[in-house]
Amino acid sequence: MYYCILHVLLHLAYIVAFFRIDPTVRRVRQATQRRYLGDDIGSDKGMLPPLYTYIRIQVSYRPQASNSVQKMVKHYELGILDQRPNLCTYSVVLLGFPVRDDQIDHVKYHLHRAADRLGTAFPWLRGRVRRTFNHQDETTSSGTYYLDLHTKHDILKVQDINPDGHSYAKIVLNGAPMHMLPAQSLTDQRGFPEHIDTSKEHAPAFEIKANFMLGGLLLCFATNHDVPDMTGQAQLIRLFALAMRGIPFTPAQVEIGNIDRIVAIPKLRSREARMEFPIFKREKPSRDSVLDLCSEVTSDAIWKMVRFPAESLSWLKVAANRAAEDAVEDPSVDVASGGWASTNDALSAFLWQRISKARMNSTGSHQETRMVRILNCRQRVNPPISHEYIGNFVFATVATSPVRCVQDSRQFATIAKDLRRAIHSVNDYTIRAFVSRIDEDSDKSAYYFDASLREKCDLTISSWAEMGLNSIDFGFLGTPDIARRPLMASSESCVCLVDKTKHGDIDAAMCLSEDEWVTLARDDIWNKHAAIVG
Numbered sequence: 085m086y087y088c089i090l091h092v093l094l095h096l097a098y099i100v101a102f103f104r105i106d107p108t109v110r111r112v113r114q115a116t117q118r119r120y121l122g123d124d125i126g127s128d129k130g131m132l133p134p135l136y137t138y139i140r141i142q143v144s145y146r147p148q149a150s151n152s153v154q155k156m157v158k159h160y161e162l163g164i165l166d167q168r169p170n171l172c173t174y175s176v177v178l179l180g181f182p183v184r185d186d187q188i189d190h191v192k193y194h195l196h197r198a199a200d201r202l203g204t205a206f207p208w209l210r211g212r213v214r215r216t217f218n219h220q221d222e223t224t225s226s227g228t229y230y231l232d233l234h235t236k237h238d239i240l241k242v243q244d245i246n247p248d249g250h251s252y253a254k255i256v257l258n259g260a261p262m263h264m265l266p267a268q269s270l271t272d273q274r275g276f277p278e279h280i281d282t283s284k285e286h287a288p289a290f291e292i293k294a295n296f297m298l299g300g301l302l303l304c305f306a307t308n309h310d311v312p313d314m315t316g317q318a319q320l321i322r323l324f325a326l327a328m329r330g331i332p333f334t335p336a337q338v339e340i341g342n343i344d345r346i347v348a349i350p351k352l353r354s355r356e357a358r359m360e361f362p363i364f365k366r367e368k369p370s371r372d373s374v375l376d377l378c379s380e381v382t383s384d385a386i387w388k389m390v391r392f393p394a395e396s397l398s399w400l401k402v403a404a405n406r407a408a409e410d411a412v413e414d415p416s417v418d419v420a421s422g423g424w425a426s427t428n429d430a431l432s433a434f435l436w437q438r439i440s441k442a443r444m445n446s447t448g449s450h451q452e453t454r455m456v457r458i459l460n461c462r463q464r465v466n467p468p469i470s471h472e473y474i475g476n477f478v479f480a481t482v483a484t485s486p487v488r489c490v491q492d493s494r495q496f497a498t499i500a501k502d503l504r505r506a507i508h509s510v511n512d513y514t515i516r517a518f519v520s521r522i523d524e525d526s527d528k529s530a531y532y533f534d535a536s537l538r539e540k541c542d543l544t545i546s547s548w549a550e551m552g553l554n555s556i557d558f559g560f561l562g563t564p565d566i567a568r569r570p571l572m573a574s575s576e577s578c579v580c581l582v583d584k585t586k587h588g589d590i591d592a593a594m595c596l597s598e599d600e601w602v603t604l605a606r607d608d609i610w611n612k613h614a615a616i617v618g
């Protein structure tokens with residue numbers, strides 16, 4: 085009698101806990117149950133497993149405690165969208181803080197303590213990216229990427245620097261231009277667009293380099309792009325900031341951070357129709373394609389930081405949406421399906437228009453131009469993925485328009501609304517179809533979001549502006565003065581909206597040819613809304 089009552093109470097407690105946990109964790113636990121115990125357990129029919137099954141799963145799979153993870157796992161397999169060879173590069177974020185000489189030892193102590201806490205809670209961060217091949221399909225497969233935890237590395241490195249005699253105050257006073265922040269002086273890792281060969285090079289999953297200089301600290305976060313996307317990197321930075329403040333990670337943060345990536349993101353079900361994505365495929369490369377990617381990057385394009393003031397952003401957004409309001413009377417414009425343009429849409433449209441205008445002499449009016457925008461998919465699947473998921477989970481929209489239309493200033497609102505509609509066209513099915521396409525293709529080396537990009541005609545935009553990097557509290561250090569992408573190798577026609585300042589301005593890192601920069605400098609409309617930082 086008492087056993088029955090106890091069994092019922094425990095089972096009810098499990099049911100309540102099951103539906104209160106994060107949807108991402110719940111989906112992974114269900115998928116893990118199917119992997120360990122068969123498809124009849126925790127299936128899509130909504131049947132909850134019996135209590136003994138729940139306990140069995142928690143014993144066999146629960147990366148809550150870092151010690152158990154270290155004992156269980158010698159390698160950490162990366163997720164489906166982490167497996168593309170073109171991701172073998174580093175995403176590098178730089179944050180700046182004022183630090184007096186008498187504070188340096190205290191800051192170093194907090195940095196080392198925070199790095200140790202982060203590495204203990206998420207031991208895979210100390211691993212190195214490796215690639216393995218199945219001998220049966222070695223000639224047709226791009227291999228499997230994983231994190232090798234046998235040879236661990238220190239997450240944090242510390243050095244004293246004197247970048248060309250510049251003090252921290254001078255860098256901040258000049259607006260932190262990219263030419264004053266060379267990546268080769270601030271990080272040991274080669275950032276995008278340079279690629280690495282994981283078979284020959286040490287490829288740490290995550291590395292923080294603390295660069296102390298006169299009057300300040302430049303904290304450089306280098307994350308192997310095979311491991312997270314930018315949203316995942318921002319989550320790692322937030323977790324590090326929590327550790328700097330001495331705040332323990334919650335069990336949910338630890339579980340999501342150590343989650344089984346193989347089943348973390350959704351794929352198509354067996355009876356759903358598959359999709360091809362030819363716009364994201366390049367001509368099939370040779371087996372040595374990754375080695376080719378690692379060759380020296382050469383381009384005459386120049387990176388510069390550009391600031392778009394908050395007042396200009398507000399004006400651009402109003403201009404983009406005024407026509408949307410008027411278009412309600414026009415039955416050809418479906419405002420409800422995506423006619424309302426965001427600030428990001430308006431700024432992207434402005435960049436596309438003014439840069440296309442600057443290229444007028446090199447592109448014929450009959451040509452089409454494309455804009456590729458990278459899109460975070462976590463909240464676009466049903467049910468949504470936790471925003472704290474650290475792996476890669478992005479998609480891309482490709483908007484296409486005749487060059488003459490994009491160059492026409494009267495078409496600004498139309499361009500902005502077209503960009504918004506392209507985003508609204510990305511739905512749960514499209515995302516899951518892309519995940520399945522990558523998963524089912526043994527050779528993932530042909531998939532690039534910019535596969536159709538033409539450097540002198542098109543544009544790629546990614547955005548960190550909504551990450552809130554400059555508002556993250558690092559405890560003793562406070563919040564960053566600057567958030568930047570340091571100066572790295574050229575990647576022509578690439579734009580990254582790096583930071584939204586505390587005043588509402590947006591800073592963008594842009595890589596264009598010298599001729600294009602000169603032409604933009606003579607563009608009155610450009611100069612009205614943009615200020616070159618350098």
